[in-house]
Amino acid sequence: MLNYVVICIVPLMILVILIIGIKEKRDVFKLFIDGVLEGLNVVYKIFPYILAITIAIGLLKDTGAMNILLYPLKPFLVFLGIPENVIPLCIMRPLSGGASMSVVMDIFKESGPDSISGKMASVIMGATETTLYTITILFGAVGIKKMRGVLFAGLLADITAIIMSIILVNVGII
Amino acid sequence: MMCFWSGIFNIFEKTATIKKFSKCFSRLLYKIFNKEKLSDLAMNYISMNVATNILGVGNAATLNGIKAMEEMQKENTKKDIPSNNMTTFVLINTASLQLIPTSMIALRVMYSSVSPTAIVVPIWIVTFSALIVGITSIKTFNKKWG
Numbered sequence: 001m002l003n004y005v006v007i008c009i010v011p012l013m014i015l016v017i018l019i020i021g022i023k024e025k026r027d028v029f030k031l032f033i034d035g036v037l038e039g040l041n042v043v044y045k046i047f048p049y050i051l052a053i054t055i056a057i058g059l060l061k062d063t064g065a066m067n068i069l070l071y072p073l074k075p076f077l078v079f080l081g082i083p084e085n086v087i088p089l090c091i092m093r094p095l096s097g098g099a100s101m102s103v104v105m106d107i108f109k110e111s112g113p114d115s116i117s118g119k120m121a122s123v124i125m126g127a128t129e130t131t132l133y134t135i136t137i138l139f140g141a142v143g144i145k146k147m148r149g150v151l152f153a154g155l156l157a158d159i160t161a162i163i164m165s166i167i168l169v170n171v172g173i174i
Numbered sequence: 175m176m177c178f179w180s181g182i183f184n185i186f187e188k189t190a191t192i193k194k195f196s197k198c199f200s201r202l203l204y205k206i207f208n209k210e211k212l213s214d215l216a217m218n219y220i221s222m223n224v225a226t227n228i229l230g231v232g233n234a235a236t237l238n239g240i241k242a243m244e245e246m247q248k249e250n251t252k253k254d255i256p257s258n259n260m261t262t263f264v265l266i267n268t269a270s271l272q273l274i275p276t277s278m279i280a281l282r283v284m285y286s287s288v289s290p291t292a293i294v295v296p297i298w299i300v301t302f303s304a305l306i307v308g309i310t311s312i313k314t315f316n317k318k319w320g
Contacts, residue, residue: 005274013229021188021189026188035180035187039178042180042240101281114289123296123300126272126275127300139256142243142244144253144254144255146255147256149311150265150315153261161303164304
């Protein structure tokens with residue numbers, strides 16, 4: 001049941017917007033075309049930032065540099081009581097959505113989605129966002145280079161999310 | 175994909191419904207944002223961004239987010255330093271507001287979980303607490319830097 005609701009949300013939203021437009025007698029098709037052109041402009045403007053961050057993170061990951069750089073974090077995460085195979089997810093999550101998704105899939109394959117690590121991974125993955133990527137695009141779009149603590153606050157929120165999901169799983173809510 | 179969403183939301187933007195829609199959200203959002211420094215247009219985009227985030231349409235959310243940032247940049251006095259509203263807005267976007275974690279549920283179904291949707295409520299609890307921590311800390315930083 002819920003699965004159907006989930007699948008229907010996006011098409012329904014588009015339909016509602018179209019109906020509202022037609023009801024108010026707007027030139028829906030022309031507005032759509034104008035919007036697409038405008039969107040193309042936005043994509044054009046943020047493309048360099050997307051390219052830069054994707055390649056930078058890809059390089060860090062594939063060369064193994066990230067593992068070395070983030071190695072000091074590991075004892076801290078072990079101390080928090082995170083299962084061994086969830087640790088890469090905690091580290092990867094703010095940096096890359098694709099990479100963390102593949103970590104989650106590994107965990108599911110290894111210990112199943114209903115195991116403790118599986119549940120923890122699901123919650124962490126679902127409750128957080130690719131912090132670094134979001135910051136880059138939103139600030140990049142308007143050409144701002146100073147972040148004023150946003151990164152720190154965002155990471156603090158991510159750490160909270162990780163700690164909270166450990167608590168929830170250990171308490172047995174899930 | 176982003177261009178498609180840009181087209182769809184351009185229709186919505188030009189209708190009269192957007193005003194009502196934005197008003198619904200603004201009551202809540204004005205608690206977080208500084209009212210005086212926020213134009214109506216920026217508020218429209220922020221409302222659409224939050225709504226698309228909640229529904230989990232990532233591409234549409236990014237697009238509306240960029241437009242909101244552009245509007246806020248117009249009000250910003252120091253062009254290379256983000257205003258308080260901008261930092262708060264970016265922070266909200268780094269926290270995942272998604273109400274129904276579609277992709278996560280789908281993945282759990284794929285790996286034959288016994289209860290794929292068991293994670294939904296925990297995710298709400300976790301997201302909400304992370305959002306509170308994030309907003310509190312960004313507010314503290316905003317005050318510190320003036």
